[in-house]
Amino acid sequence: MIHLYALTDDPPAVGGLTGVDDALLRVMDAGDLHAVISEHDQPPRATRDRALAHAAATLAVCRIGHAAPVRYGAQHADETALRAALDERAARLRASVDRVAGHLEVVVRFDGDVAPVEPVTASADAASPDDPAEQSVPAGRAYLEDRLRQQRAEEAVRLHAADALREATAALDAWAAEVTEHDGPQGPERCLLVVTKDADAVAAAAQELAGEDHRIVVGGPWPPYTFV
């Protein structure tokens, strides 16, 4: 069973690096690209520790080589099966490698909710429960309207947080080849694609911002998962 970590067009020297279950990494020739893999007698069961081992190995490969990180969980019976899977999507995989190879990802977000200074109130056209017109509104419609107001309020909070995060971390943008903003598992986040040699400096600069603004949380440098 083969576990896949990264794809590269320039095989890195992975001698001595280990991955899931401390298996040694090696580079497999796969035509236009090369695959960084480890081999296992049995499929490694998915666990948090193995996911972290995958991440650590992928980061090591991306730091020393020109590589694109593969999502955790890609396992193949043998080299033939892996080559076939890579051949199926060769053009797209090549494009992914071309986009991110030689780069890492630094992430910034806020820790916890960031509420607007002015509280978001209900819509001005929301009727009072004592309003005779409101009393005639069917319960179902009233529920849906209330839900819509709630969603709009939540969206306003989210947009406010995203705007505040962008403003608080704008100084980092000059370092980035690309910046993407989206909703992560813990709220709005900004992901910066930076050249590998600058990644530690960018993360350090982000930590300096976090030292001044304690809302900011910094992740990385990590393999550029977000950009593939």
Add this chain to the structure above:
Amino acid sequence: MSDNESARRVSTTAANETTLHGGGETTLVDLLDRVIDRGVVVHGDLVLGVAGVDLVHVGVRLVLRGVDEPGGMR
């Protein structure tokens, strides 16, 4: 697994966590989200996918959530 091997695995895990997110829990979720939900997708053998759904991917989500939930497997 022998005691030595178990201790080595714990040490490796701790080293990985320190390298990846400073050993703190704050960004662990951010990292795991990336590892299991982003990055290049290379579909494995057919047994790993049904109707276009990557079972390994789904399986990873279930196991990782199980670890974090009360009484989950560690």
